Amino acid sequence: MHLDNLMVGQNIAKFRKLKDLKAYDVAEQLGMKETTYTKYERGETAITIDFIQKVAEILEVNPLAIISATPGNFLHSITNSSIAIQENSTFQTMNEKQMAIMLKLLENVSGVNERLITLLEKRS
8 A cells, every 4th residue: 555645744744733732742752853753744754554553543543534634524534533433432533622623713614604605695
């Protein structure tokens, strides 16, 4: 199986940021220097399944979500992950604070869309 290092690296960075972790924190847990770790996130170093599994454990996310999330379905990947919906699991994609922020963001986007529709209807 060939992995798209850039896409997978970007997904790792997104999940890390959702967990409100610094690259240094993840690198330290992996036992490597931050500069080495950030090369993975930038897609400059070949990403292995073993690396994905280790990062997934640290970020508490389904490893398949890291591999399969694409820019168009990233939110879908994190909210529909089988791990994300198991409440009693030790894995959790987002904590309550992160979920509240995401919901607020979605509300804001929805409000902007409604205003745009109103403006477009007035122009017609």
